[in-house]
Amino acid sequence: GGVGGLATITHYLFADKISWSVLMIAFNLPIFVLVSVLIDKKLGLLLSIYMVTQSSMPILYEALGAKAYCLANNAADFNVVFACIATGVISGFGFSIMLRRFGASGGTYGISALLKRAKPDMNIAYVSFIMDSCVVFVAFFVYGMKVTPVICTLINLFIANVVVDSFLAGLKRGYKFEIVTEQPEELASELMQKLGHGVTEIRVQGMYSHTEKYMVVCIIRKKQIGEMMKIIHSYKGT
Numbered sequence: 304g305g306v307g308g309l310a311t312i313t314h315y316l317f318a319d320k321i322s323w324s325v326l327m328i329a330f331n332l333p334i335f336v337l338v339s340v341l342i343d344k345k346l347g348l349l350l351s352i353y354m355v356t357q358s359s360m361p362i363l364y365e366a367l368g369a370k371a372y373c374l375a376n377n378a379a380d381f382n383v384v385f386a387c388i389a390t391g392v393i394s395g396f397g398f399s400i401m402l403r404r405f406g407a408s409g410g411t412y413g414i415s416a417l418l419k420r421a422k423p424d425m426n427i428a429y430v431s432f433i434m435d436s437c438v439v440f441v442a443f444f445v446y447g448m449k450v451t452p453v454i455c456t457l458i459n460l461f462i463a464n465v466v467v468d469s470f471l472a473g474l475k476r477g478y479k480f481e482i483v484t485e486q487p488e489e490l491a492s493e494l495m496q497k498l499g500h501g502v503t504e505i506r507v508q509g510m511y512s513h514t515e516k517y518m519v520v521c522i523i524r525k526k527q528i529g530e531m532m533k534i535i536h537s538y539k540g541t
Contacts, residue, residue, distance in 0.1 A: 304411075304434075304435030304436075304438050304439055304456060304459075304460050305384050305411035305434060305435050305438060306327075306330050306331055306334070306410030306411055306414075307327065307410070308355075308435070308436055308439070308456070308460075309330055309444065310323055310326040310327045310329075310437035311323065311436070312441065312442060312445050313326050313330075314326055315445065315446070318447065319418070323358075323361060323446070324331075324356075324359065324361055324362055327354065327357065327358040328354065328355065328358050328449075329535060331350075331351075331354040331410045331413070331439075332351070332354070334350075334410050334413040334414055334417070335347045335350045335351045335354065335410075335413055335537075336415055337413075337415045338417065339352060342417065342420060343449060344383075347413075350413055353401065356409070359520055369445065372386050372389075373386070373446045383451070383455055384455070386455075387455045387456075387458045387459040387461060390459055390463075390464060391458065391459045391460070391461070391462025392464065394444060394459075394463045395462060395463035395465065395466025395467045395470075396466055396470065397466065398463060398466075398467050399466065399467045399469075399470035400470075402467065403470070404411070404422070411431045411434050413531040414430075414434065414475060415430045415434075418430055427461060439453055439457065439460075440457050442456060444491070445453060453526055464466050477522045477523065477524065478518075478522065478524075478525060479520065479521070479522045479530060480521050480522075480523065480531060480535075481518055481519075481520050482518065482519045482520075482521070482541060483507060483516050483517070483518050483541070484516065484517055484518075484519070484538060484540070484541040485516055485540055485541075486517055486538055486541070487504050487517035488518055489538070490519050490534070490538055490541065491519055493534055494519070494521050494531075494534060497530065497534065498521070498527055498530065498531065500521055500522060500523055501521075502519055502520065502521045503519070503520040503521075504517055504519055504520075505518045505519075505520065506516065508510070508530060528537055
């Protein structure tokens with residue numbers, strides 16, 4: 304998908320006569336120059352470094368004698384789905400580091416940033432997804448209208464996005480409970496004792512009955528949801 308997908312398609316159309324690395328630089332460099340001029344010089348420089356590094360790695364692998372997955376295995380052992388899963392995990396991990404550190408992840412982001420400058424209300428994530436989808440759509444016709452390359456690309460993009468979301472959100476996600484009760488002291492004490500988390504008490508008033516009650520707020524781990532529900536159900540009227 305994205306600019307990398309366009310480079311791969313062009314590399315395929317020219318029957319491997321033009322290096323994929325050269326195509327990556329040729330397609331991405333104008334985008335990053337525009338980002339440097341119109342958006343932010345530092346961001347454009349960082350994206351350029353990212354692009355040069357990514358484009359140089361295949362050359363380095365080849366110089367070291369490393370083979371591509373499809374060449375390193377015989378036909379019986381080669382499985383394109385395994386390749387998609389592996390590259391999805393690896394690229395997703397790399398993208399998450401890029402987004403955490405620099406807030407960018409490549410050529411598609413650069414184009415989105417340029418479009419957002421023209422239209423500030425534009426959603427970058429949505430635009431990036433549309434561009435990736437367009438490249439996948441074109442790939443269907445380029446690769447002899449075969450469904451397998453398209454499905455493999457979608458699998459790769461999906462896994463990469465899942466990995467990115469997991470790393471950015473963190474593996475230890477919390478769940479916030481807002482519990483309206485007439486027994487705040489007893490409930491809060493039991494939550495702190497059994498779940499080991501802090502509790503916040505807020506005075507609230509129902510707009511229908513105008514009765515004053517208390518809301519106990521507690522953030523817990525996913526594995527503690529069952530215990531939380533048992534504690535809540537033990538208090539009538541909560």
